[in-house]
Amino acid sequence: MEIGESTDVAVRKSALTPKAIIYQKFGNEACFKVEEVQESNQNECPGLAIVQRGPCLYRCSLQLPEISVSSGTFKKKKEAEQSASELALQKLGIDPATYNIAEQDPWNALVNRIKFLFSSEFLTTLHPLSGHLRAALQREGDLYGHVPVSVIAMLDPKISNLSKSIDPKVELHPYMAISYVMKAAAGLSGIVDTSEKQLWVKRKNPYPLKITDLDIQQSGSPGSCSVEAIYIPCSNGKIVYAVNLDVSSTGYYLDVVANQLGLMDASKVLITRPIGRASSEVRLYFAASETHMLEVSSDLSNTKPDMHSDGSYNTRSSCLSGEAIYGDAILASIGYTWKFKDLFHEDLSMQTYYRMLLNKVPSGVYKLSRGAILAADLPLAYTTRANWRGSFPREILCTFCRQHRLSEPIYSTVSISEAPSETSGSHKKLKLRDSAVEETEHANGSIVAAGSKGVVESGGTFRCEVKIYSKFQDLIIECSPKESYKKQSDSYQNASLKVLIWLDAYFMNFNTPVESLNSSACELDIKFNPTNFFKAFALCRPIQSFSYGETQEGRADESNAMPGQGICGPDSGVSPSNGSIACISYSVMSVIKSTNTKELLESSDEFEFEIGSSSVLHQIEAAILQMTVGQSAILHMDVHSPELILAAATDSERILSLLSSKDCCLEYAITLCQVTEPLEDRMEQALFSPPLSKQRVEYAVQHIRQTCATTLVDFGCGSGSLLDSLLNYQTSLEKIVGVDISHKSLVRAAKILHSKLNANEASAGIKSAILYDGSITEFDPRLCRFDIGTCLEVIEHMEEDQAWLFGDVVLSYFCPKILIVSTPNYEYNVILQRSNLSNQEEDPEDKAQSQACKFRNHDHKFEWTREQFEQWASDLATKHNYSVEFSGVGGSGDMEPGFASQIAVFRKGTTPTLANDDLPVVVADNHCSVVWEWNSGKRS
Numbered sequence: 045m046e047i048g049e050s051t052d053v054a055v056r057k058s059a060l061t062p063k064a065i066i067y068q069k070f071g072n073e074a075c076f077k078v079e080e081v082q083e084s085n086q087n088e089c090p091g092l093a094i095v096q097r098g099p100c101l102y103r104c105s106l107q108l109p110e111i112s113v114s115s116g117t118f119k120k121k122k123e124a125e126q127s128a129s130e131l132a133l134q135k136l137g138i139d140p141a142t143y144n145i146a147e148q149d150p151w152n153a154l155v156n157r158i159k160f161l162f163s164s165e166f167l168t169t170l171h172p173l174s175g176h177l178r179a180a181l182q183r184e185g186d187l188y189g190h191v192p193v194s195v196i197a198m199l200d201p202k203i204s205n206l207s208k209s210i211d212p213k214v215e216l217h218p219y220m221a222i223s224y225v226m227k228a229a230a231g232l233s234g235i236v237d238t239s240e241k242q243l244w245v246k247r248k249n250p251y252p253l254k255i256t257d258l259d260i261q262q263s264g265s266p267g268s269c270s271v272e273a274i275y276i277p278c279s280n281g282k283i284v285y286a287v288n289l290d291v292s293s294t295g296y297y298l299d300v301v302a303n304q305l306g307l308m309d310a311s312k313v314l315i316t317r318p319i320g321r322a323s324s325e326v327r328l329y330f331a332a333s334e335t336h337m338l339e340v341s342s343d344l345s346n347t348k349p350d351m352h353s354d355g356s357y358n359t360r361s362s363c364l365s366g367e368a369i370y371g372d373a374i375l376a377s378i379g380y381t382w383k384f385k386d387l388f389h390e391d392l393s394m395q396t397y398y399r400m401l402l403n404k405v406p407s408g409v410y411k412l413s414r415g416a417i418l419a420a421d422l423p424l425a426y427t428t429r430a431n432w433r434g435s436f437p438r439e440i441l442c443t444f445c446r447q448h449r450l451s452e453p454i455y456s457t458v459s460i461s462e463a464p465s466e467t468s469g470s471h472k473k474l475k476l477r478d479s480a481v482e483e484t485e486h487a488n489g490s491i492v493a494a495g496s497k498g499v500v501e502s503g504g505t506f507r508c509e510v511k512i513y514s515k516f517q518d519l520i521i522e523c524s525p526k527e528s529y530k531k532q533s534d535s536y537q538n539a540s541l542k543v544l545i546w547l548d549a550y551f552m553n554f555n556t557p558v559e560s561l562n563s564s565a566c567e568l569d570i571k572f573n574p575t576n577f578f579k580a581f582a583l584c585r586p587i588q589s590f591s592y593g594e595t596q597e598g599r600a601d602e603s604n605a606m607p608g609q610g611i612c613g614p615d616s617g618v619s620p621s622n623g624s625i626a627c628i629s630y631s632v633m634s635v636i637k638s639t640n641t642k643e644l645l646e647s648s649d650e651f652e653f654e655i656g657s658s659s660v661l662h663q664i665e666a667a668i669l670q671m672t673v674g675q676s677a678i679l680h681m682d683v684h685s686p687e688l689i690l691a692a693a694t695d696s697e698r699i700l701s702l703l704s705s706k707d708c709c710l711e712y713a714i715t716l717c718q719v720t721e722p723l724e725d726r727m728e729q730a731l732f733s734p735p736l737s738k739q740r741v742e743y744a745v746q747h748i749r750q751t752c753a754t755t756l757v758d759f760g761c762g763s764g765s766l767l768d769s770l771l772n773y774q775t776s777l778e779k780i781v782g783v784d785i786s787h788k789s790l791v792r793a794a795k796i797l798h799s800k801l802n803a804n805e806a807s808a809g810i811k812s813a814i815l816y817d818g819s820i821t822e823f824d825p826r827l828c829r830f831d832i833g834t835c836l837e838v839i840e841h842m843e844e845d846q847a848w849l850f851g852d853v854v855l856s857y858f859c860p861k862i863l864i865v866s867t868p869n870y871e872y873n874v875i876l877q878r879s880n881l882s883n884q885e886e887d888p889e890d891k892a893q894s895q896a897c898k899f900r901n902h903d904h905k906f907e908w909t910r911e912q913f914e915q916w917a918s919d920l921a922t923k924h925n926y927s928v929e930f931s932g933v934g935g936s937g938d939m940e941p942g943f944a945s946q947i948a949v950f951r952k953g954t955t956p957t958l959a960n961d962d963l964p965v966v967v968a969d970n971h972c973s974v975v976w977e978w979n980s981g982k983r984s
C-alpha cells in the first residue's frame with residue numbers, strides 16, 4: 045500500500061470525545077488516575093474543614109507512555125478525565141475537532157508517529173528511542189544527528205505495531221518495517237531528512253539549544269567502559285567468541301558495534317527484536333547486506349534459509365533470534381531503556397550464549413530449570429505433581445512457544461462426569477453392584493471406564509487437548525491424549541509433556557523423515573500440519589549441532605553393566621525402585637586421561653528425581669538402580685555435545701581447549717544419598733504391621749509349605765521381593781524362577797538373589813534359580829508345569845484385557861498346580877485415604893478433587909472391587925478347570941470393605957482340561973531371555 049492510498053478512505057469528522065481518542069491511540073497504555081480534592085475555600089478557613097466540607101471535586105492525572113498531564117478540578121469524575129485527555133491531545137499535537145477516522149489508517153499514524161519522534165518534546169522523554177536520538181547528536185562530522193532507520197523501525201513498539209497493521213507479515217520479516225519508515229519519513233520532507241541508500245533519518249531543524257545542553261549534562265558518565273559481547277560468525281565452521289565493545293559516554297554505542305562488524309556507520313547495522321524475555325535488551329546486531337535489503341524490498345514471504353547459497357546465512361544467529369540473519373552478528377545486551385537516560389548494558393558470557401541456544405529446545409528448557417544441564421533429561425512420563433521436579437510441562441511448553449514466537453498454547457479440557465453414587469450407610473454394597481454391572485457393559489470402552497468407577501467415587505475425570513498456533517493463527521500442532529485424569533491440572537501437564545517429547549525428538553534430529561514424525565506423533569496422540577510445522581521452525585532447522593546427547597533409541601537401550609560394577613561403599617540394603625524419589629549428589633568433570641587434567645563442569649549436593657520417568661541421563665539412572673543408599677559410583681561418558689558442556693561450564697575458554705583434546709571424556713561421580721519410596725509402599729509400611737508386602741509373602745510361603753512344592757515361578761517378580769524373602773525360610777523348594785518385563789528390576793533382583801544364595805543357609809535346598817526377561821502374557825515352554833505359580837500385585841499393572849489374557853495363558857498353557865494371584869482391593873482405598881498418608885502429597889489446590897478415591901500407585905491401570913476380582917478369577921477357573929478360593933491380607937475378610945490386598949488361590953482340577961478353541965495358537969518358542977542363572981554347584 046502506498047501512502048497516497050490513505051486519501052481513499054472517506055474523511056469523516058470524528059464524533060469521538062478526547063478520552064475516546066486517547067483510548068483509541070493508546071489503549072491500555074493510557075493510565076487515568078482520578079483523585080478527590082476538597083474545594084479550595086477550605087484552605088482559607090481551615091478550622092471549618094471538619095464541620096463544613098465543601099462538595100467533593102475531582103482531578104484526573106493521565107499517564108501516557110511519553111507524556112503525563114494533570115487536569116484542573118471538576119465536579120464530576122468524567123469531566124476531569126475528558127479535560128486531562130484534551131490536555132494530552134494538545135501536547136501530542138492532535139486536535140480532537142479535526143481528528144478523523146482517516147487518522148486510524150496505519151500509514152498516517154506511522155507518519156504522525158515519526159513526526160512526534162523527531163519533535164523536541166520527545167527528545168527529553170524516557171523512551172528506548174530517545175536515548176538514540178540524543179546519542180545521534182553526539183556523533184561527529186557528517187554523521188551528526190543521523191539516526192539509523194533500523195533503530196526507529198525496531199526499537200519503538202508503536203512503529204512495530206503500526207508496521208504490523210500495514211502488513212501482518214512484518215511479524216515474520218521485521219525488517220520490512222525499515223522500508224515503511226523510509227517511505228513515511230520521505231513524506232515528511234519539511235521535518236526530517238532521509239537517505240534511502242544510507243538508511244538514516246535526521247531532524248531537519250536543529251533542536252532548541254536548551255534541550256541539547258541539558259541532555260549532554262545528563263548523560264555525562266565516567267570515561268569509557270567496556271561491554272562483553274558475543275561474536276557469532278556466519279560460517280558454522282568458525283567458532284563463536286567473546287568480544288569487548290568499548291562504549292564511551294560521548295560516542296554512539298551503535299558506531300562501536302558497527303566498527304566491530306567492520307562497518308563505518310551505525311546506519312548500516314540492523315537490530316533484532318529482544319531475544320529471550322520481552323523485557324530483555326539482548327539483541328543481535330548485524331550488517332544490512334545487499335541480499336537482505338533486497339529481501340526487505342521485494343517482500344518475500346516464504347524465505348527459506350537455504351535460498352541464499354552465497355554462504356552468508358548465519359544459522360546460529362537466525363535460530364537464536366527467529367529472524368533470517370546474514371553475515372556475522374554480535375550478540376549484546378546494551379541499549380536505552382524505559383527506565384534510565386543513560387545507556388544500559390550488561391556483560392554477556394559464552395555461557396549465557398550457549399544457555400540461550402539451549403532454551404530453544406524443550407529438553408534444554410527443562411535442563412535449565414533444573415540447573416542440571418549435564419545430568420537432567422526431559423522426563424518421558426508425568427506421574428504426579430509431587431514427583432515432578434523442575435518446571436512443569438505446561439510452563440516449559442509456554443516458554444518454548446514464546447522462544448519460537450508462536451502463540452501461547454491453547455488448552456481445553458473436557459470433564460467426563462460420572463453418575464454420582466451414594467457413599468454412606470447400607471446402600472454402599474448395592475451401589476457397588478450397580479456400578480460393577482455398568483462397568484462390564486463398558487468393558488471395551490476407554491481407560492476412563494476401566495477401574496475409575498467405583499463405590500466411593502464422586503466427580504469426574506478430565507481429558508485435555510492442547511493446540512499450538514503460529515502468530516498468524518495457523519494450527520501447527522494438536523494433541524488430544526486419550527487418557528483422562530482425576531485432576532484437571534494433571535491432564536494439562538500430560539498433554540503438554542506429550543507435545544514436548546515429540547518436539548524434542550524433532551529438535552534432536554531435524555532430518556527425521558516426515559513418515560517417522562507422523563508415526564511418533566500418532567503414538568503420542570498428536571496431529572500436526574507439516575506445512576505450518578516446518579514453516580514455524582524453518583530458521584532452526586540448519587542448526588545441526590543441536591543434536592546433542594542421545595537419540596530416543598539411545599535412551600531406550602539399557603545399561604548392560606554387570607551388577608555391582610563400578611559401585612563402591614557398603615550395601616545398606618535401601619535401594620530405589622520405579623516411582624521412588626532418589627536424591628543424589630553428583631559432580632561432572634571433563635577429564636583428559638593422558639595428562640590427568642580435570643575441570644569441574646557441574647555439580648549438585650542434592651538432586652532429586654523420580655526413578656522410572658527418564659528424568660536423568662539413562663546411564664545415571666541405570667547406575668542408581670544398582671546402588672543402595674550411601675554407595676557411590678563413577679561413570680565415564682564420551683563427549684557428545686560441546687554446546688551442552690559450554691552451557692554448563694563457567695570458564696568456556698579453558699573448557700574449549702580441553703574439549704579439543706582427543707582423549708577428553710566426562711566423568712560423573714555420583715552418590716545415592718536418599719530414597720523416598722513410592723506412595724503405595726510407604727503406605728503399606730506405615731499402616732500395616734507387618735507391612736502389607738511382607739504379609740503377602742508370608743501368605744505365599746504358607747501355601748508353599750503346605751504343598752511341599754519343589755518348583756516355583758514368580759510371574760512379574762519385579763526386583764525379586766518374593767523370591768528374596770522366600771530364601772529366608774526353610775522350604776521344600778529346589779528350583780525358583782522369576783519372570784518380568786522390566787530389565788532394570790531383574791538386574792536388581794539378580795544382584796540380591798546372587799549374594800543371598802551364595803551366603804544364606806536357610807536356602808540351602810535351592811538347586812537352581814533363573815530370572816527371565818519376558819512378558820507373562822506370552823507363552824514360553826520353560827514356564828510350564830511348575831508346582832506353584834505366584835503373581836503378586838502384577839495384574840493391575842496391565843490393561844484389563846491383558847489381565848484376562850494372562851489368566852488364559854497361565855491356566856491353560858503354564859498349568860501350575862497352584863496359582864496365587866494378589867491385587868489391591870479398590871474398596872479398601874477409602875480407608876487408606878482417610879489416613880493422612882495418602883493425602884499428604886496433595887497440593888492444597890487439588891484437595892477438593894482428591895476427595896475422589898484414587899489408585900494406590902500411578903502405574904496401576906485398574907484396581908478392582910472384590911466383585912470384579914471374583915468375577916475374573918471365577919470365570920477363568922471355570923474355563924480352565926481350576927478351583928478357586930478367595931482370601932487376602934491386611935484388614936479382615938469378614939468386615940467391610942474386605943482385605944486390603946485380595947488374593948485368589950487357584951488349584952488345578954483332576955479332570956483333563958477341555959480343548960480351548962478360543963485360545964491363541966502358540967509356537968513353542970523360547971521368547972524369554974535369561975537375565976541371570978544360578979546353580980547350587982556354583983555355591984562357594
Ligand code: SAH
Binds near residue numbers: 766
Ligand atoms: N511381584 C512384585 C512386583 C510387583 S510390581 C512384588 O510383589 O513386589 C509389578 C511388576 O509387574 C513390575 O515389575 C512390572 O515390570 C511387572 N509386569 C507388568 N506387566 C508385565 C508383563 N506383561 N509381563 C511380565 N511382567 C510384567
Ligand code: MG
Binds near residue numbers: 837838840841901904
Ligand atoms: Mg501394584
